[in-house]
Every structure is written in structure tokens, then in C-alpha cells.
Amino acid sequence: EATPVPAPSSGFKQTGQLGAVMVESSEIAYSYVRSMFRDDPEVKEFFANHLIHLHVPAGATPKDGPSAGITMACALYSLVTGKPPVDRVAMTGELTLSGLVMPIGGVKEKVIAARRAAVKTLILPEENRSDYEDLDEQIVKGITPHFVRTFEEVREICFPDRPRPKR
DSSP states (O other): OEEEEEOSSOEEEEEESBOHHHHHHHHHHHHHHHHHTTTOHHHHHHHHTEEEEEEEOOTTOOBOOGGGHHHHHHHHHHHHHTOOOOSSEEEOOEEOTTSBEEOOSOHHHHHHHHHHTTOOEEEEEGGGHHHHHTSOHHHHTTOEEEEESBHHHHHHHHSTTSOOOOO
16 A cells, blocks of 8 residues: 655655565565656656655565565556556566566465455466466456556556556
8 A cells, every 4th residue: 555645855665564575676666657657747746745655564474575566556556646446456466667567476376365355357477377377277267367568558457547647
């Protein structure tokens, strides 16, 4: 989850049980979302006047790994645009500074977790397509997968009515 805190200068703060790799992923997500709006004066002013606080809740469970990159970028994108993502969607994927979605590990465990949470739409990196297709039918039944290569594709799924930011 992300929230803006009015401040005399900009900044970025993360909280939660985040390991070093996840902190790095959150910083990449922050930089990428800022770059998406680099030509938008209103958004530039928003970032200039707010500390952005990103929190990854889950109690005392330590988390580390790059696979939440696109999820954190969605939270930040939602904050900037003021629009929530569509309901009942889950996602996993590492994000690069140029907006590419990189493959992740643990596809089976993540799909099972999505199923248990009654998720109907799942976003996975394109490079993990074969991992998903190798899963038993019982695991994937009722889930609509989307395989993506870029954050722009993630944005189109999660925020379908939102125009593409000027770059």
C-alpha cells in the first residue's frame, strides 16, 4: 500500500519486513513510475511536494526477493493517478528500470496462493508461461492468466480505462 505525506520536499520511504532485494525492487518501482510521468507537470509537482510511503504489510513475516516489483509499481501508479486497480487480480514479476517484467521463481506456490485467495485474474512474466502451463489443471482451474513482458501491459490489465502517460 502507498500513501502520500505532504512534505516540504520529496522522498521515498518503505516499511514492512523487507529484505535488501525487496527494498531495491521498491526503489526501482518508485523510479520507474516517476519516469512514466516525467513530462506531466501536475505529477512532477505531486512528487516534489510529497514523501511517498510504501508499506508492505504481513506482520512479522520477513520478505525478500524481486518478484513484488510490478505489484509495488501498481500501488505507486494507483497513488499517482488516484485510480484503484481492477478487483480480484494478483500479480508477480520483477520490474526493471526500463519497465521490463523479468521472470520469477516459485510459480506453483504463487498460483496456489492466488487460488486460495479466490483470485480470478493472474499476471505472470511471459518468461514463466511454461512454468504455468506445466501445472496441474486442478491448480489453474478458474484462473485467467495474463503473461506480460512490460509494465505497460500490466497497466493495461490493472487500469484498463486509464490513458497511457505521456513519455
